[in-house]
Amino acid sequence: MSLIDKIFQETKSNNKIALMPFIMAGDPNIEITIKALNILDKSGSHVIELGIPYSDPLADGTAIQSSAQRALNKGFRINHLFLILENINLSIPIIIFCYFNLILHYGIGNFIYKLYQLNVKGIIIPDLPVEEADEILMLCQQYNMSLNLLVSPVSTESRIRLIVKKANGFIYLVSSTGVTGIRDNFSDVIKDKIEIIRRYSNKPIVIGFGVSKPSHIKQIKAWGADGIIIGSACMQQISKSTESDGLDDFKNFINEMLQSI
Amino acid sequence: MFVMGFVCGQSVYEKSLQSRKRFLPKSNSFYGKNNYFGKVFKTSAFKSPKKSLAVFAVQTRQVDNLGDTFSQKNANQANLTQVPDVNGHFGRYGGQYVPETLFFCLENLAKCFEETRNDAKFREELNLLLKDFVGRPSPLYFAERLSSRYARKDGSGPRIYLKREDLNHTGAHKINNSLAQCLLARKLGKKRIIAETGAGQHGVATATVCARFGLKCVVYMGAKDMKRQSLNVFRMRLLGAEVREVTAGTGTLTNALSEAIRDWVTYPEETHYIVGSVSGPHPYPLIVREFQSIIGKETKQQAKEKWGSSPDILLACVGGGSNAMGLFHDFVDDPNVRLIGVEAAGEGLESQKHAATLTCGQLGVLHGAMSYVIQDEDGQIKEVHSISAGLDYPGVGPEHAYLKDTRRAEYVAVTDKEAIQGFKLLSRMEGIIPALETAHAVAYLDKLCPTLSGNPNIVVCCSGRGDKDVHTVMEYLKEYGDNDIHLDDL
Numbered sequence: 001m002s003l004i005d006k007i008f009q010e011t012k013s014n015n016k017i018a019l020m021p022f023i024m025a026g027d028p029n030i031e032i033t034i035k036a037l038n039i040l041d042k043s044g045s046h047v048i049e050l051g052i053p054y055s056d057p058l059a060d061g062t063a064i065q066s067s068a069q070r071a072l073n074k075g076f077r078i079n080h081l082f083l084i085l086e087n088i089n090l091s092i093p094i095i096i097f098c099y100f101n102l103i104l105h106y107g108i109g110n111f112i113y114k115l116y117q118l119n120v121k122g123i124i125i126p127d128l129p130v131e132e133a134d135e136i137l138m139l140c141q142q143y144n145m146s147l148n149l150l151v152s153p154v155s156t157e158s159r160i161r162l163i164v165k166k167a168n169g170f171i172y173l174v175s176s177t178g179v180t181g182i183r184d185n186f187s188d189v190i191k192d193k194i195e196i197i198r199r200y201s202n203k204p205i206v207i208g209f210g211v212s213k214p215s216h217i218k219q220i221k222a223w224g225a226d227g228i229i230i231g232s233a234c235m236q237q238i239s240k241s242t243e244s245d246g247l248d249d250f251k252n253f254i255n256e257m258l259q260s261i
Numbered sequence: 262m263f264v265m266g267f268v269c270g271q272s273v274y275e276k277s278l279q280s281r282k283r284f285l286p287k288s289n290s291f292y293g294k295n296n297y298f299g300k301v302f303k304t305s306a307f308k309s310p311k312k313s314l315a316v317f318a319v320q321t322r323q324v325d326n327l328g329d330t331f332s333q334k335n336a337n338q339a340n341l342t343q344v345p346d347v348n349g350h351f352g353r354y355g356g357q358y359v360p361e362t363l364f365f366c367l368e369n370l371a372k373c374f375e376e377t378r379n380d381a382k383f384r385e386e387l388n389l390l391l392k393d394f395v396g397r398p399s400p401l402y403f404a405e406r407l408s409s410r411y412a413r414k415d416g417s418g419p420r421i422y423l424k425r426e427d428l429n430h431t432g433a434h435k436i437n438n439s440l441a442q443c444l445l446a447r448k449l450g451k452k453r454i455i456a457e458t459g460a461g462q463h464g465v466a467t468a469t470v471c472a473r474f475g476l477k478c479v480v481y482m483g484a485k486d487m488k489r490q491s492l493n494v495f496r497m498r499l500l501g502a503e504v505r506e507v508t509a510g511t512g513t514l515t516n517a518l519s520e521a522i523r524d525w526v527t528y529p530e531e532t533h534y535i536v537g538s539v540s541g542p543h544p545y546p547l548i549v550r551e552f553q554s555i556i557g558k559e560t561k562q563q564a565k566e567k568w569g570s571s572p573d574i575l576l577a578c579v580g581g582g583s584n585a586m587g588l589f590h591d592f593v594d595d596p597n598v599r600l601i602g603v604e605a606a607g608e609g610l611e612s613q614k615h616a617a618t619l620t621c622g623q624l625g626v627l628h629g630a631m632s633y634v635i636q637d638e639d640g641q642i643k644e645v646h647s648i649s650a651g652l653d654y655p656g657v658g659p660e661h662a663y664l665k666d667t668r669r670a671e672y673v674a675v676t677d678k679e680a681i682q683g684f685k686l687l688s689r690m691e692g693i694i695p696a697l698e699t700a701h702a703v704a705y706l707d708k709l710c711p712t713l714s715g716n717p718n719i720v721v722c723c724s725g726r727g728d729k730d731v732h733t734v735m736e737y738l739k740e741y742g743d744n745d746i747h748l749d750d751l
Binding site for chain 1: 348356357358359360361362364365368509510515519522523526527528529530623624625626627628629631634636639640641642
């Protein structure tokens with residue numbers, strides 16, 4: 001059993017769901033990214049999702065788009081990501097959020113191998129559909145990494161069946177149609193989708209896109225999901241910090257979220 | 262810098278090949294293709310020591326170096342007319358690299374398109390509208406004075422014809438596709454139409470058909486493009502469309518496209534996205550090709566009537582590549598017809614300020630399809646430049662990438678400056694003011710014609726009219742001087 005699976009099992013047996021904060025590497029700068037990673041490690045979060053800035057993030061709303069743009073404007077290169085990963089020593093697993101073109105350009109095999117060497121436990125590729133995923137899936141299996149595929153509220157049952165069968169990590173269920181970004185509330189469709197996924201698999205289900213409030217977490221937990229990803233809300237906290245402050249707002253925000261899981 | 266980037270990319274690529282070989286011992290054909298890619302890059306403009314010669318160097322060199330087993334094998338294997346496959350692949354290009362939410366739309370669209378494309382009633386309605394609303398068929402016009410420019414002393418020389426898409430309603434070929442997709446949208450029961458636009462021609466065409474069918478229309482347009490194509494912005498608004506400014510990135514076509522896709526992901530159920538080019542995820546490259554292929558179909562017919570056979574050479578500009586694909590499609594399986602696509606070399610291929618994707622790009626994924634993409638050494642999409650907003654795009658339709666690799670079509674590039682010359686040339690010699698996009702194709706005649714022998718019939722796709730660009734050209738001439746063209750300066 002993989003480390004991430006173990007974490008999901010543990011949180012479940014404690015009657016909790018896993019908190020998986022997302023942060024964008026290099027925004028506002030690399031030092032703060034490393035600081036934030038260490039904060040998350042100590043906070044009691046369960047898994048960290050680390051985003052690689054991309055020039056053309058199709059699936060992202062304005063918060064994460066501008067976060068990526070800021071990082072790139074400051075000269076973020078993919079080597080900086082490797083540098084960050086080399087220089088941290090965390091007790092909780094990291095998964096990478098990355099658009100497909102960056103992986104393709106680096107060389108698919110090389111990229112997965114590099115992540116494996118840097119102790120990354122999984123990967124999320126928002127623009128890679130299940131039809132095109134076979135090669136990466138094979139490599140991920142070889143290196144014991146999870147390829148976490150996405151399910152959308154408008155995915156048909158036959159597609160969901162295909163996706164959950166192929167995914168070798170958790171199922172990333174997108175909370176609603178649209179791009180990443182903060183939302184007020186979630187539709188019941190999610191509850192139905194969770195049921196459909198459960199029909200075909202007992203892989204962990206993680207909800208993302210728009211999660212930003214304790215009330216969201218309670219609702220998602222009641223619907224029976226195994227974890228949540230908080231992205232845009234985290235980046236809003238981090239991007240306004242400077243080197244001198246201790247990322248206190250971010251720390252408080254994560255603690256508030258942790259209390260509702 | 263450019264060369265550095267390439268060298269970097271190359272070595273990484275080769276490493277990646279090695280690792281793939283290790284991991285994927287069975288899929289021979291797969292890295293066979295990659296190898297081919299490596300070669301393309303090695304031999305294309307990147308390695309050319311004199312970048313200024315790159316346009317021609319690419320053509321000749323590639324043929325020299327790549328007349329090898331792979332291309333022969335490829336030519337035998339590839340059935341050029343039977344692409345894409347069911348998942349939208351043209352060879353290794355194309356596909357559907359989009360967020361999961363869009364599959365709902367793409368699957369429905371592909372299904373609806375398959376049901377509709379040969380439906381007699383749909384065809385009948387479309388043909389009637391193309392005739393009475395658009396004004397088809399568009400003429401195939403013999404450009405007599407322009408041809409005489411390239412005549413040899415003995416009076417022989419190429420005969421140049423213009424396929425007059427500029428005479429369509431709204432002034433470009435774009436309406437062929439917008440009209441047909443609007444009928445599809447109606448069939449899908451969608452009430453809201455979105456579109457992206459660069460030069461504004463696709464936006465205007467879409468706004469026009471939306472007005473005709475009473476559909477709500479939202480057009481995404483980059484801030485920079487809105488400024489340089491302000492006339493078209495006003496036209497769209499007159500037609501009742503909402504034009505949304507996109508300030509992200511460079512404020513050009515690529516950003517508008519991303520924003521339109523984001524809109525579609527957000528409202529997938531009620532919205533139909535009318536993609537304007539043969540780019541984007543499957544089934545768009547197929548749908549747009551189908552609806553634009555009327556350009557080539559008519560050309561074939563008209564050529565037969567005028568001189569009894571097919572044209573010898575087809576010439577069209579390529580941004581995303583819809584007018585070129587529309588003209589080429591019916592001739593792809595006829596090896597006697599030479600296909601040439603003209604890209605935008607902007608301020609020159611060595612300047613990094615260009616949009617010559619097929620000439621200088623590398624394998625990548627952009628806006629849902631695998632194709633050539635202009636990107637940096639990390640795979641980040643690069644800023645591109647062309648004086649023509651319609652060609653100012655870092656990607657290109659996947660089928661063009663496929664036609665390039667199988668060497669069925671040739672791709673070349675001309676600069677802003679040359680395009681302006683083409684713009685003035687056609688205005689002066691034929692009384693036709695072309696769009697700046699079209700002017701790229703016209704400008705290439707000066708390079709192409711002196712290399713030809715005999716009396717070949719050349720068809721240039723006159724994809725759009727130039728009213729929208731008059732302002733841009735005026736500004737350009739103000740900045741760089743108005744050197745008069747010399748009519749016999751060849």
